[in-house]
Amino acid sequence: MTGPLVELREISREYRLPRENLFTRGSVTHALRPVSLTVEAGDALGVIGESGSGKSTLVRLLTALDAPTGGEVLFDGKVISGRPDTALTWLRREVGVVFQDPYASLDPRMTVGRIVAEPLVALGIDGDRRARVREMLGLLGLGTEFGDRYPHELSGGQRQRVAIARALVHRPRLLVGDEPLSALDVTVRASILDLIGTLKQDLGFTLVLVSHDIGVVARLCDRVVVMTEGEVVEQGDTSTVLAHPQHPYTRRLLASVPTID
Secondary structure (H helix, E strand, O other): OOOEEEEEEEEEEEEEOOOOOOOOOOOEEEEEEEEEEEEEOOOEEEEEOOOOOOHHHHHHHHOOOOOOOEEEEEEOOEEOOOOOHHHOHHHHHHEEEEOOOOOOOOOOOOOHHHHHHHHHHHOOOOOOHHHHHHHHHHHOOOOHHHHHOOHHHOOHHHHHHHHHHHHHOOOOOEEEEEOOOOOOOHHHHHHHHHHHHHHHHHHOOEEEEEEOOHHHHHHHOOEEEEEEOOEEEEEEEHHHHHHOOOOHHHHHHHHOOOOOO
16 A cells, blocks of 8 residues: 555535426436545455445546536546546546446457557557557456457457456556446356456556445455445445444345355
8 A cells, every 4th residue: 555546525426307397497316425535556445335326426436437516536646526538648547447248348340459459549558559468368368369359259258358458458557347247147257356356466456346246345355335325324444344334224235145044
């Protein structure tokens, strides 16, 4: 740990719903209520909660893919919230994102090699791009022959490995996973879990993992944040929060996890 990499300072996000008629204003829905959070460099932070709890909204604000209604987001001490995209090119080099559906997030018209190289081209990163792609595919357990294949020729697990390779090929300091394993079956999920853990150790990036699967967070993350209805209701060391939950919602969430006697 070398200090805060990401800081969320009382950030909130509101959306105004369409008005019912010409004489009324649309009501406001609070997707995220004021949240303060720090992600230390080298940390592995898990964000858990039910669907609609505000997890994905939090991630979009954290990565400057959306702007908060209130508060501010800092990356490495620099304010990134509310800045135009043209002023955030440097941030895109520091962050990689893996989404939930590996098939929907990959362009079916592009080969795997072009998909993985896309961040290098878009961010103007010089060097031997082909060598970088081959290296990353190798780290993800995919041979060089995968570079010429298309997404429809791959299994779900292979597609997600490609998505992870694309997110890491430009060597970001922060990897964000927004439900990256929920579309995979159990056996594939276990192998991807091990892979992310190994890559984090070898490459040294900071990890923020959003998931409704408590087992995934327990296995990968040192710290955990529990969210419901747009609020953070509990946070702390993963082992402590999961073993001794303090908030009633956290206790209900843990009690809902299926167990075998």
